[in-house]
Amino acid sequence: MGILTGVLEQGFIYGIMALGVYITYKILDFPDLTTDGSFPAGAAITAVLLTGGMNPYLSLVISFAAGMVIGALTGIIHVKFKVRDLLSGIIMMTALYSINLRIAGKANVPLFTQQTVFDNSIVNAVFPESLAPYQTVIVAFVLALIAKLLLDAYMKTKSGFLLRAVGNNETLVTSLAKDIGLVKIVGLAIANGLIAMSGSIMCQQQRFFDISMGTGTVVIGLANVIIGTNVFKNVSFVKATTAVIFGSVVYKGCVAFAISRGMSATDMKFITAFLFLIILIITMDRKKKVKKSA
């Protein structure tokens, strides 16, 4: 039971990050490595804010806003300075490593007694004693649900339509007298906002910030997105956003299973990468370019 709630907690939290990766990878077709920097950026900011006594919910909003700035910068590097998509992300990711260290002050910041979104006077008052073991997973679920519903709502707006159209057919967006570059910047901003917020929640759940917690985030995100969208490929009533969060839970389940079979926690990144490869091979979700050269 402990493993299951653990998987669900992490699955929902990483699910929010996966929503961001879904925007960049599936909608914009932009392999955004900024993710590995914006995720711990959200965590670093949160660690500092909570240590300073900030309201944990407000820290989510601030992390989201910071993520948006980070994403917009990646977009500007790519669009305005015409740096290739992959390189724009690498530049931001590398720079963010130092910036995150600066923000947090050191490589590891524990949160001992601070209130978090999972553990604060309000939540503790709402939840009855009997539900206490599930408090974290329920809060994580609610947060993931809110993020998903907000993203769904955004996708139905005119701005959301334009974002979907850019990924679909850039020529059409230009024909609509809209600057595709600007739409991409907005898309990257929203995506990294979600990713940083996810990092903030992860930091609050683990009760520490660690500079290396971002490494491999993009791989986890991509795996989540690909699992989710492939499982529900032919089920039209399940929205892609739901599928992605589901994929995140499944993926965490796989990792947890591998660890329970005797792999050590230090093998985590290897498991992450290996599972991702397996998923790519099974789902054939590879790019045409690769297919040609293979």
Place this chain on the structure above:
Amino acid sequence: MLELKNIDKYYNIGTINEMCLFNNFNLTVGDGEFVSVVGSNGSGKTSMLNLICGSSHVDGGKILMNGKDITFKKEFQRYRDIGRVYQDPAMGTCPDMTILENMAIADNKSKSYGLRLGINRSRVDFYRDQLKSLNLGLEDKLHVKVGALSGGQRQAMALLMATMTDIKFLILDEHTAALDPKTADLIMELTDEVVREKHLTTVMVTHNLRYAVEYGNRLIMMHKGKTVIDKAGEDKEKIVVNDILDVFNEISIECGN
């Protein structure tokens, strides 16, 4: 009114393959004119459209739109007044969005794309009427993804979407070339209807000489970046397909084919 003044356009500048396409090229398209442009491959037809729309830029000269200099305006800004339909039916629509969503996004052209709902419910009936006018039964498939439609249906939608808002110019880039003859005829008729109805200044590049002769009120034939035929009004009425073919043959012989 659309004016191309003293246009120069070179390709591969500074290399051994440098090629001059346009040298002092001039063209004026009057308000409400429907110009059909024909010519062999490489004669500069599509390059001309790209220069007008801003997909590529001139190396010399000016482009004026209704008297305003747009030579250095960005591509997306020019489309505020221009509608364009491409040869490839996939270029004018979003395959992963539904017919209704495609109509809604096109309807919003040159307005702001903010956080209001993407589909304005009160416009749905209007979209349905517009689709009905195509006679393709699309009005009953509002929630079908456009990617599931045939090339002809998609091109019809692309035409509808390109001309939905208050544009002044219509650029047609061999927009019937990828379609079967019957569908091509249908698209051509729809094009003619919308051009008349909205009084659009139109430039149509086509390889179909019959369309060039039958539709529009001016015919231009291009060759190596120059206009070799330019007939408007009554002169244009008198042109038959064979006249153009004769010129094509002359050019062929001249080129040594």
